[in-house]
Amino acid sequence: MKLVRLLFIFLSFPLFAQQGGMWIPSLLEGMNETEMTNLGMKMTAKDIYDVNNASLKDAVPHFNGGCTSEVISNQGLLLTNHHCGYSQIQSHSTLENDYLENGFWAKSLKEELPNPGVTASFMVRIEDVTTKVLNGITNAMTEAEKLKTIEANIANVVQTSPKEAWQENRVRTFYEGNQYMLFVVETFKDVRLVGTPPSSIGKFGSDTDNWIWPRHTGDFALFRIYADKNNRPAPYSENNVPYNPKHFLPISLDGVAENDFTLVFGYPGTTDEYLPAIAIEQVINTINPARIAIRDAALAIQDKYMRADPQIKIQYASKFARIANYWKKWKGETLGLTKSNAVGIKKQQESALISEINKKGKQQQYGNILPQFEQYYSEIQPYALAREYYLETVIRNVELLRIAYQTYQLKQVYEERGEQSFMDRKNNLVEGAQGHYKDYNQQVDKEVFEALMDLYAKGVPQQFLPASFKNLNAAELTENVYKNSAFVDYASLKNLLEGNAEAVLAKLNNDPGYKVVAELANTYFEKVAPKYEELDLKISGLERDYMKALLELSPKDARIFPNANSTLRVTYGKVAGYSPADAIYYEPVTHLEGVMQKYVPGDYEFDVPKKLRDLYQAKDYGQYGENGKMPVNFIGTNHTTGGNSGSPAIDAHGNLIGLNFDRVWEGTMSDYYYDPSLSRNIMVDIRYVLFIMDKYAGATNLIEELKLVHPKKENKKNRKK
Known part of the structure; x- marks a missing residue:
């Protein structure tokens, strides 16, 4: 193969091929929107990111600076991973009242537990400020001189860019210093624990199963954002009220199937895709x-x-x-x-x-x-x-x-x-x-x-x-x-x-x-x-x-995405299995049956609560099961990393179908090199989350807050008309 051809493969992957990518949500129009549409998306780029109207970005806050979360009700109910809220769950636990062991479910707002220092930050607006940040930079400067000038310019942009009094300006670098973006964010500082399954569900498989597929973990926890009487960020106070979001995610009960479109929205931490x-x-x-x-x-x-x-x-x-x-x-x-x-x-x-x-x-x-x-x-x-x-x-x-x-x-x-x-x-x-x-x-x-x-x-x-x-x-x-x-x-x-x-x-x-x-x-x-x-x-x-x-030598349609840097990103793909080794193929969905197959009584990693075993024996899955089985986890081709924990998995119509929490072990190298044949992200099926909340925990007060939808059934009905 000629070297020029190799370069073309490197810099300009075939259109619509799944080669990873963590894309800036304000820049999706064009190639990305076309690619997502061809993968099955029914939304527009503006449905995902819009400054002037409510969009998906308004339902996806950064959770405590290290994970992602999503708003799932008009009362600020927040969903993230169990492992993202683990420290908070632990801090409320004692030998007498062990929420790690037994779980916790608030039956009213008064029972929700405050967590000093925990934050939820929403991205309000993104603006390209490259010209302002690189002002005064010359080739004659040393790297230290360039860095000093850039830092001064960033400080000026942060100080002078417009924002509301309760908001914050942040500047982040992209493409290794070839682009700079301004992010206007607002951070809520009253975030209370609402519900968590026991670790035997939320951390099932623990360290043995960590980074492993097949997976059977209910890795979720619920919090709630509180605001002042004006719906703005405020320190913890008994007078604060549940936050009324600009947008919250409806939840699909229709489940997933192989090749379904998936969009993961979140705050990936750090990648180095372009290292030599x-x-x-x-x-x-x-x-x-x-x-x-x-x-x-x-x-x-x-x-x-x-x-x-x-x-x-x-x-x-x-x-x-x-x-x-x-x-x-x-x-x-x-x-x-x-x-x-x-x-x-x-x-x-x-x-x-x-x-x-x-x-x-x-x-x-x-x-x-x-x-x-x-x-x-x-x-x-x-x-x-x-x-x-x-x-x-x-x-x-x-x-x-x-x-x-x-x-x-x-x-x-x-x-x-x-x-x-x-x-x-x-x-x-x-x-x-x-x-x-x-x-x-x-x-x-x-x-x-x-x-x-x-x-x-x-x-x-x-x-x-x-x-x-x-x-x-x-x-x-x-x-x-x-x-x-x-x-x-x-x-x-x-x-x-x-x-x-x-x-x-x-x-x-x-x-x-x-x-x-x-x-x-x-x-x-x-x-x-x-x-x-x-x-x-x-x-x-x-x-x-x-x-x-x-950037300069690649074709116009090159898929060169910026490395992750803890800013809001979109990654899209499909539900898909994979083959990690010869003669082995992993299906993309696991079920509660697999939990029972791994069950080891008394084991701290693989014990299963009696009530969950009873629900399984009775096949009492309510409206959340499918064909007599209870889906638990699924995998997709979305390019994720640390920080995407808790990210919403969103369907083609903008509904919540799952909760990202891990990657497969063979694909963890995707921080340096994304291999589409091996790289898979792992998600909790949202129906398993609802099943645990409803049938296991009896937290019907929380189920009633949610907007449950059937997009596949609705589309099928509309096509018949």
């Missing part, structure tokens, strides 16, 4: 193995204690789920990248691009990009490895170190901003740490500390290790820290932080836990971070130029 081959090789061979090894160790220890002690299970349920989620994702990602030959395909694409650059006489502008990628990624590799070890150990997986690091930051605050700033930050730390120690177990953390200190000493390149780590006795260090450090309980921490800055810092310098963090952090910030940031800035500049080359 050498970067993908680094992920496969260096970065992911380090991440996985560290979390392997931490998870094994937590799991051992959680299985033995119900109190520890409650304390660590949310933490374990958070750590395990990306641990398993990274394993599947490596598998998928290898299986799909992502590195080889990207190398072919790069060869094709070089050919096109030469053909168009663009060598001076773009000819050095790929050789420079090779140089900078080779240089950054040891720094990137050391960085991952530091982040995974100090910031993410050892609780004592994470708290100690916050006190390390106190010292920096004092040196840079003085006594008052120190005291303010210290008081906030003391107040916030109380919640941390509620869910802290010293023995669990002690074992994690020892295991990860040993891995750190063995895995970090020698030139980036603190002196004391070069002949480390991890057991001896652990015993000293957990016997003598004040970071092992809340009372000791409070005592440690009593006094003015000088007194606190003196005590900190004598604390063995603080000494470990200070030594690790000082070494990292002196030997790793500066060079990593220098090289990363150079790579970012190359990525911008690389993206510019792709």
Whole structure:
């Protein structure tokens, strides 16, 4: 195959082919709208995004900055994933009143539970501000100078762009700095827990089934947005009232079938679809193995204690789920990248691009990009490895170190901003740490500390290790820290932080836990971070130029979508099964029968509540079953990632048919490379959600709020007319 032909495949996929994509909703008219129509969509682009009229965007808020949710009633009822609301469910749970174990259903507004700090943010308007942000940028500038100018321009756009008093302006970059968009958002700060199934439904399969298909998980929870008397955002108050949305999603009872159109609307977090081959090789061979090894160790220890002690299970349920989620994702990602030959395909694409650059006489502008990628990624590799070890150990997986690091930051605050700033930050730390120690177990953390200190000493390149780590006795260090450090309980921490800055810092310098963090952090910030940031800035500049080359040299109908960046996006596709290996084909829909096949009495991952078993035996599915079976989950070709958790799955007519919550394991590499044969997103069938609410929980008060429709039946009736 000729290189030019390869380039055409890379830059301009055949029209209507499913090759992924996370599209900006304000820019759907044209190619995207045509493609969606050909896939079966009956809506228009304006039905999805419209500034002047209610549209789908007005029913899809960002949930607490990390997940997506959807409004499903005219009283602000909010649907998202069980795992997105897991921390809130856990925070309301006790041994006596365990909502993780038993579920929770408010029978009235008065019973709904407030969640301080939880937010729901709606996107009001999107505007292209590229010209304003890039004003004053010249080729003669260094990357640092360009960055400084861009940051100043963004600050000006945020400050001067029109908005209402209760709204906020945000600017985000697209296409690696070749485009900038302004988002006007409004954030509601009174979001209350309304209902959740028990974890045996909402988290069925737990970590064993995470990222796996076939799946049988009722991963949903219900919240409600409250507003002030003017229907505007307001802090929590007993006087607030349920929010009246501009639009809420009707719910289809007609279900899904293979090849049905699906649209997933949400806030995907981060993707890197346009990384060069050498970067993908680094992920496969260096970065992911380090991440996985560290979390392997931490998870094994937590799991051992959680299985033995119900109190520890409650304390660590949310933490374990958070750590395990990306641990398993990274394993599947490596598998998928290898299986799909992502590195080889990207190398072919790069060869094709070089050919096109030469053909168009663009060598001076773009000819050095790929050789420079090779140089900078080779240089950054040891720094990137050391960085991952530091982040995974100090910031993410050892609780004592994470708290100690916050006190390390106190010292920096004092040196840079003085006594008052120190005291303010210290008081906030003391107040916030109380919640941390509620869910802290010293023995669990002690074992994690020892295991990860040993891995750190063995895995970090020698030139980036603190002196004391070069002949480390991890057991001896652990015993000293957990016997003598004040970071092992809340009372000791409070005592440690009593006094003015000088007194606190003196005590900190004598604390063995603080000494470990200070030594690790000082070494990292002196030997790793500066060079990593220098090289990363150079790579970012190359990525911008690389993206510019792709945009400039591609045909007009090229399907080049921007990487995810936690802004509102549309991804569309179809309900579809897939074949992960030879002689294996997975159907696109699972049923309650599969839950019963996996049922293990008393098992924390696969137990099934008696009432659900009884409903299954009686086949008592109400109006939610289909042909004597109860659908549970389904998969589609929608291109999703972290942040799309809780995203609505919407049918061709704009009705809710499901709730996105995961991807298949073989397709988790779609953050770097979307393979249409393997990449599938996993959704809860909305009928299973309704079945659990109605038949299992008896939450008929919530069912009555909803607008239930039959679009397929209505269309069939209209065709007959």
